[in-house]
Amino acid sequence: MPELAERAIERELTFAQAVREALAEEMRRDPTVCIIGEDVAEAGTPFKVLSGLVEEFGKERVIDTPISEAGFTGVGVGAAMTGMRPVVDIMFGDFLTLTMDQMVNQAAKVHYMSGGKWKVPMVLRTTLGATRRSAAQHSQSLHAWFSHVPGLKVVLPSTPYDAKGLLKTAIRDDNPVVFFEDKMMYKTKGPVPEGEYTIPFGVADIKREGTDITIVGTSSMVQVALGAAALLDEIGISAEVIDPRTTWPLDEATLIASVKKTSRAIVVDEGYGRYGVTAEIASVIAEGAFFNLEAPVKRMGAMHVPIPFSPPLEDVTVPTEQTVFEAARKLCGKA
Amino acid sequence: MSPLTDKGKKREAKKPDVKRPEAKTVEMKKPETKNSNGMKASKPEVERSLRMYRRMLMIRLFEEQVNELYTRALMPGLAHLYVGEEAVAVGICEALRDDDYITSTHRGHGHCVAKGAAPNRMFAELLGKEAGYCKGKGGSMHIADPATGNLGANAIVAGSAGIATGAAFSAKHKGKGQVAVCFFGEGALGQGVVYEVMNLAALWKLPVIYVCENNMYNEYTHFLETTAGDILSRGPAFGVPSESVDGQDVTAVYQVASRLVKRARDGEGPSFLMCNTYRYTGHHVGDISREYYRSKQEEHHWKTDRDPLKLFAEKLIAQKLTDAPSLVKLEDEVRAEMKAAVDFAIAAPYPNADKVEQDVYA
Ligand SMILES: Cc1ncc(C[n+]2csc(CCOP(=O)(O)OP(=O)(O)O)c2C)c(N)n1
Numbered sequence: 001m002p003e004l005a006e007r008a009i010e011r012e013l014t015f016a017q018a019v020r021e022a023l024a025e026e027m028r029r030d031p032t033v034c035i036i037g038e039d040v041a042e043a044g045t046p047f048k049v050l051s052g053l054v055e056e057f058g059k060e061r062v063i064d065t066p067i068s069e070a071g072f073t074g075v076g077v078g079a080a081m082t083g084m085r086p087v088v089d090i091m092f093g094d095f096l097t098l099t100m101d102q103m104v105n106q107a108a109k110v111h112y113m114s115g116g117k118w119k120v121p122m123v124l125r126t127t128l129g130a131t132r133r134s135a136a137q138h139s140q141s142l143h144a145w146f147s148h149v150p151g152l153k154v155v156l157p158s159t160p161y162d163a164k165g166l167l168k169t170a171i172r173d174d175n176p177v178v179f180f181e182d183k184m185m186y187k188t189k190g191p192v193p194e195g196e197y198t199i200p201f202g203v204a205d206i207k208r209e210g211t212d213i214t215i216v217g218t219s220s221m222v223q224v225a226l227g228a229a230a231l232l233d234e235i236g237i238s239a240e241v242i243d244p245r246t247t248w249p250l251d252e253a254t255l256i257a258s259v260k261k262t263s264r265a266i267v268v269d270e271g272y273g274r275y276g277v278t279a280e281i282a283s284v285i286a287e288g289a290f291f292n293l294e295a296p297v298k299r300m301g302a303m304h305v306p307i308p309f310s311p312p313l314e315d316v317t318v319p320t321e322q323t324v325f326e327a328a329r330k331l332c333g334k335a
Numbered sequence: 336m337s338p339l340t341d342k343g344k345k346r347e348a349k350k351p352d353v354k355r356p357e358a359k360t361v362e363m364k365k366p367e368t369k370n371s372n373g374m375k376a377s378k379p380e381v382e383r384s385l386r387m388y389r390r391m392l393m394i395r396l397f398e399e400q401v402n403e404l405y406t407r408a409l410m411p412g413l414a415h416l417y418v419g420e421e422a423v424a425v426g427i428c429e430a431l432r433d434d435d436y437i438t439s440t441h442r443g444h445g446h447c448v449a450k451g452a453a454p455n456r457m458f459a460e461l462l463g464k465e466a467g468y469c470k471g472k473g474g475s476m477h478i479a480d481p482a483t484g485n486l487g488a489n490a491i492v493a494g495s496a497g498i499a500t501g502a503a504f505s506a507k508h509k510g511k512g513q514v515a516v517c518f519f520g521e522g523a524l525g526q527g528v529v530y531e532v533m534n535l536a537a538l539w540k541l542p543v544i545y546v547c548e549n550n551m552y553n554e555y556t557h558f559l560e561t562t563a564g565d566i567l568s569r570g571p572a573f574g575v576p577s578e579s580v581d582g583q584d585v586t587a588v589y590q591v592a593s594r595l596v597k598r599a600r601d602g603e604g605p606s607f608l609m610c611n612t613y614r615y616t617g618h619h620v621g622d623i624s625r626e627y628y629r630s631k632q633e634e635h636h637w638k639t640d641r642d643p644l645k646l647f648a649e650k651l652i653a654q655k656l657t658d659a660p661s662l663v664k665l666e667d668e669v670r671a672e673m674k675a676a677v678d679f680a681i682a683a684p685y686p687n688a689d690k691v692e693q694d695v696y697a
Pocket of ligand 1: 038067069091095098441442490491492493519520521522523550551552553554618
């Protein structure tokens with residue numbers, strides 16, 4: 001029965017299941033790994049990502065906290081410095097603002113300021129993404145802020161496979177890592193093989209090969225980029241879709257090599273365009289592939305507004321397959 | 336969710352069997368009745384009681400419609416219902432002037448109604464319509480209305496503690512006797528900013544009242560698992576007088592609030608009031624299976640024995656300020672009002688997409 005055998009290899013998990021499996025495997029492997037956050041135990045978070053973990057690992061390792069983001073993130077930093085590997089859970093990425101001093105002035109700097117004497121092997125898991133009709137304080141994508149700070153690593157998985165492999169790497173990393181999950185993606189399914197694997201940081205993944213234009217997408221925007229690529233295919237434009245997977249470290253070589261081949265590039269990211277991830281990646285491409293470019297590098301991100309509640313307003317704030325398709329077509333001179 | 340029977344819908348379904356006497360609109364039956372102190376209730380006191388009852392009923396039936404909109408998939412996103420906590424918002428806001436300030440939370444519909452917001456524009460906001468209080472930009476968690484002193488609902492737990500204290504700062508500066516009320520859930524006690532501003536308010540004698548709505552749950556976790564020590568000992572450490580009140584008893588809430596508001600107006604500084612209450616429904620409208628964090632018996636107990644509307648209705652009837660048929664009629668009236676408000680919101684247009692970039696800056 002070849003079909004069955006194939007199915008066994010191509011096991012499918014949702015994004016949420018992949019995250020949970022990575023956590024469970026790392027917690028079994030290393031008793032110093034623990035989870036700290038609001039409603040992480042019996043509730044398994046409002047997104048139900050952690051359901052079942054408290055049953056296996058107990059309340060000593062899956063720890064519900066008060067609504068004290070600054071406090072328990074700080075506890076995570078101190079615990080990490082002294083022998084634990086905490087995975088701190090910040091429910092909505094918007095609440096990261098409350099953790100900023102702990103992450104930016106403490107976690108990010110401890111290793112350097114101590115001349116390499118102390119380290120902070122901690123992961124801060126959180127979410128990003130709009131279009132959930134949750135308004136301005138529950139819809140932001142703030143990964144650019146952390147990507148800006150030396151000492152932090154920033155991970156943006158776009159598939160269940162990547163989520164699992166990258167989270168395992170994050171937990172084993174000796175540095176503070178901020179891990180962003182697109183909350184709209186939790187129920188998305190994708191192949192995740194049985195068994196152990198990790199994915200190194202700083203290695204981009206070519207999600208689709210192409211020759212006419214490079215679309216760099218991150219997190220939620222990878223699927224958008226792939227959708228746009230499919231539309232472009234129909235009009236004879238071959239798009240390459242690249243997912244950097246980590247904004248820091250950033251795989252500059254893969255990005256530059258792709259654009260040297262295609263000579264055109266669009267960068268799509270759900271954070272704000274201004275001073276954002278797209279700005280950085282566009283400039284990496286412009287610097288590295290300048291003489292091969294046939295058009296300016298195009299950036300597409302969230303509109304420069306707080307995310308509005310009303311559906312017809314919210315829907316225009318983030319790039320879509322259609323808007324990316326239009327932009328790419330224009331860039332290729334086929335508008 | 337009806338105060339007079341247990342579930343509004345059930346009662347409605349049974350409508351034909353219920354014989355309804357032709358009742359007048361709710362009104363004072365006998366001008367000379369006894370208030371809770373055994374004293375004769377004055378006319379304004381009676382009017383106040385009936386007004387508070389109506390407001391509580393408005394909140395309950397507003398939320399009934401919200402739940403309906405959610406279940407019929409007519410409302411974008413989610414909403415956090417205030418059902419069960421009506422006496423808190425109403426008792427507190429009854430002690431306020433129109434120009435006093437409030438700040439509110441993700442569970443904020445009750446505060447808005449109690450401070451005098453119009454249900455039709457609230458529903459319009461919940462549906463993301465242009466006619467909404469925030470032109471559809473805020474939604475359920477962010478209703479703001481300068482006309483009623485509502486500085487806005489906040490979706491960041493404790494996010495408005497600074498804003499309310501700042502409003503008290505400006506009230507003191509302006510010297511018109513305004514006060515600010517900061518509504519927050521007991522979950523907000525976890526946030527450091529609450530203690531920073533209480534310290535500031537005490538140092539500067541600011542006219543602010545921190546109203547902690549203790550409905551016992553921070554989302555899906557009992558507050559005793561997240562709150563160490565004695566809540567009411569926290570304020571006194573800063574010199575902020577703190578007390579608690581039965582949040583299901585609107586008269587009691589009103590009386591304490593009046594005292595604390597007077598104190599603030601008289602320049603005596605901040606205070607902290609914990610209102611013990613309960614939310615009847617889920618953390619939000621989608622939180623249907625709750626047994627893993629609280630029992631059905633517990634919910635049943637609060638709904639049947641501790642319902643703020645039922646308790647108040649019984650009291651009003653016992654004091655002969657009204658009678659059961661009048662209250663039934665009132666309920667029908669308010670329900671019709673809410674339905675009309677919903678219809679208004681459903682019919683109202685969405686904002687044009689080009690409005691998205693408007694209002695980012697003043
Ligand atoms: C800073 C912050 N952390 C977490 C949340 C997610 N959250 C929304 S409501 C809530 C629980 C709030 O409990 P409480 O303050 O008691 O208010 P209640 O919902 O009981 O009215 C949480 C954790 C948030 N909105 N803001």
